[in-house]
């Protein structure tokens with residue numbers, strides 16, 4: 001965009017959104033401009049001429065491709081009240097944004113690439129509304145919640161540890177209380193993974209769970225099938241696993257929709273002796289469960305686990321492992337083609353983002369021989385390796401004040 005028409009020189013607003021501008025020049029003479037809308041363009045370089053717009057109160061630069069904002073521009077904008085920078089490629093903010101501390105009331109930096117909470121935001125003492133969601137933040141700053149001004153705050157969609165992401169849906173008062181508690185006692189890292197065992201009846205879910213917990217290689221008696229859901233706690237190193245073993249029998253399927261919740265490690269247990277490389281057993285033992293999960297818990301990480309290895313030949317196990325993984329890959333490919341197709345139909349950007357983030361991760365199948373003690377150890381190591389991977393499990397680590405941990409422990413005790 002160059003040289004806006006003379007008529008805008010006296011107009012306090014300039015709207016030039018939804019164009020394909022890559023850069024903006026010729027706006028420096030618009031000294032009286034109060035509102036500048038340059039959203040939904042393709043701007044890469046922050047328009048330096050904005051520093052001449054000394055009356056500017058509202059600036060919309062959202063949905064562009066800005067990666068850096070140079071230092072020294074915001075100090076020329078003492079009246080700026082509303083700043084929208086969401087959906088760009090920003091990883092930091094210039095220090096002089098703090099110069100707008102007397103005026104800035106609304107700031108949106110959501111859907112950018114922030115990994116560290118930008119320091120200048122902490123100094124914005126008049127901020128009333130702050131959007132930082134969908135970044136790569138692990139920590140928020142307590143100073144944000146110490147003042148009186150902040151009324152609205154959104155921070156979902158980042159792998160937050162301090163405070164844990166599930167707390168950020170709460171009120172400002174809850175956030176204040178969390179940070180106050182944290183100050184009083186030392187915050188401790190809590191690493192916790194909900195682990196759901198799913199799979200057809202008699203697949204061996206309860207057996208795996210019991211063997212892991214008790215470090216044994218025993219088989220469960222057939223009569224002891226699970227009724228409903230069994231919940232228990234298990235520790236590997238400093239990770240706490242909450243095991244949820246689901247009954248595989250048909251009559252309990254209707255309860256699954258209540259209890260299968262997102263953000264979990266799912267161990268999909270498959271009886272390799274019963275599995276034959278055909279559509280029927282793939283559907284019953286594998287695809288039924290994966291389809292179910294992609295509907296109810298689309299962000300889960302699934303570890304397929306083969307059992308009854310002791311009843312199979314060695315080469316049979318390898319062949320079935322390969323067969324299952326190949327069929328899963330084909331199935332996911334079909335799903336992703338469908339998603340792509342729907343994406344092309346839908347123009348709503350939020351819808352697109354939702355779709356993108358709804359993908360199951362399916363890990364490589366591990367086969368476990370319950371009669372071999374070493375397999376138990378291997379399984380433990382493999383589970384631990386996966387949950388330590390922060391890309392796979394960004395929400396495992398939570399920093400909790402001691403009092404929160406005590407309350408949680410009391411609740412679990414009561415439940416047990």
Ligand SMILES: Nc1nc2c(ncn2[C@@H]2O[C@H](COP(=O)(O)OP(=O)(O)OP(=O)(O)O)[C@@H](O)[C@H]2O)c(=O)[nH]1
Pocket residue numbers: 199200201202203204205206207208219220221222223224225226227246247248249269307308309310311368369370371
């Ligand atoms: N030979 C052999 N038997 C196994 C193995 N795993 C489980 N079993 C046996 O298979 C039967 C079913 O195992 P469970 O662990 O109860 O199966 P489940 O998946 O919990 O079944 P539901 O509770 O009905 O959903 C039991 O008799 C186990 O002893 C295995 O790897 N090898």
Ligand SMILES: [Mg+2]
Pocket residue numbers: 205206207224225226245246247248
């Ligand atoms: Mg069971």
